[in-house]
Amino acid sequence: METQPLLELSHIRKQFGGVVAVEDFSLDLHPGEIVALVGDNGAGKSTLIKMISGVYQPTDGAIRLSGETVSFTDASEARARGIEVVYQDLALADQQPVYMNLFLGREKLMKGLPLLDRRSMVKEAQQLVEDLDVRIPSAKATIRDLSGGQRQGIAIARATHWAKQLILLDEPTAALGVAETAKVEKQIAALKERNVAILIISHSLDQVFRLSDRICVLRRGQQIGIRETAKTDKNEIVAMITGVN
């Protein structure tokens, strides 16, 4: 990897009161690369994602984006820099149509008027879901009426649409069935081809091995190690996760 890393985390530490959630974590992430974060519950994976996306601020250490040190005070600042997050609880507004969810917080307005340009949002949303093969009745469908897989498809489509550089996926398939998971994995692979950097949290080692280039293991806030996916196996990773040889 001779390119400049897109995201550099160096010696990140996060403390909540007396509890250290993440200790001395360092990782480089390159464009077009998928790194998987694995570890048991409470290992600090979600905390890390939240620090990168600006929800939490690290107690110590530096986050650099394309070489520039950044310090986000909230999630919208990270979004403005092209970082998108897909949460396991989807984060879609149930009563709203698909296209409004895709554009929520970044609505398109008519030229010269402070009014919503619904037509062009619907059109763009329709195009987007077709490109990503998210099968929904229409971009005007209400989220409430969609299945879990369709909803996750929308959440990923939204991230795909807006992410310029980096997508953070927090257990994107935790709530999905087998066929739906396969589809989401296909979307993630497509993102990689678009040269987006991807950091994914997953509890499914099969999925991690299918998708990732590198695997980073955390245990109780400690960074246990990083392995290239092609040069490791499940036994090694499980041993690293559990600490049992």
Added chain:
Amino acid sequence: MDDPGLPERHFRNSGIPTVTDERLRQVSPLRRALVRPELGAICGAILVFVFFFMIAGDSGMFGPEGVQNWTVVSAQFAIIAVGACLLMIAGEFDLSVGSMIGFTGIVVAILSVQWGVPTWAAILIAFALSMAIGALNGILVIRTGLPSFIVSLAFLYILRGLTIWLSILTTRQTIIGGVRDAAEGDWLAALFGGVIFKGFFQWLGDIGVIDTFSRGTRAGQPVVEGIPMLVVWAIALIIFGHILLTRTKFGNWIFAAGGDAQAARYVGVPVNRVKILMFMFTAFCASVFAICQVMEFGSAAADRGLLKEFEAIICVVIGGALLTGGYGSVVGAALGALIFGVVQQGLFFSGAESSLFRVFLGTILIMAVILNTYIRRLITGERG
């Protein structure tokens, strides 16, 4: 399914690709058109009009004076319902609306009558105070994380108590008169009292479309002088609220803040700001109501606005909004207000005991909510 009359059939031919690997829920355009929050309120309004047309059609209820009568009452409901509607869609309640009405009125009266402040300044100060209290309401809800039901319930009592205390402290009574004299010729007060299109209505009177007074000091003048400013405010607020909610970015944020606040925060919607602004808007609407009333009566009373918060909420719920937020319509709420006004005045015109109004109110509320829920389930097939 094979019955050609069923919407599914119509749908199968509409060119949407058949997908077998996903649990697709097809929703026909007809159904989607019917699943509008206003549907129940539209049916209700038609029903109420037909009902009173039959039992009170010859009582003058639908003559010019009668129309003006229930229009004004409906407009009063509509003004506070618009505020309550946007706030409820944003996921919050304000139970202090009624107390806010009493408070704003007393503030205007004390300032203009007792302290000799120009009425326009008194009105502006009253607006500023009530909106500041609305903001405080909102900030408390956001900061403490308590339900707005509790916070605004506290303000219901605090504001009412303060209003009575202020009034007795300054005038030794709970009614302050002389506001109209103080407001004579005031440019801002004119926006809240009186009527517009006087000339047009005089002309209507002259050509005999509406009756004119035949005796007394107003002989020759039409029985309906013009459109009351109260009605103008109601219409303006309904239009403003409707456009804000359905056509602007901010309106979309209101839906999102009430529908799923966490999801909205994740994508950078300033949920707290939206909610606090909606509390302020509700307070603004309550103040418009209060000042129109003060200008109409020429006096302020500390007990004005009693139970108005609930009437506003009832209008909104009849209008199809969900108590849990994220769903609703300003037009629906306005129709709810219309139903209210027509029922209240219709009972009067039909000679029914006026105390029965509250019985009707409660009954209509339950019927409307059942109808709304039932229709929604029937059409969407949704659970719960």
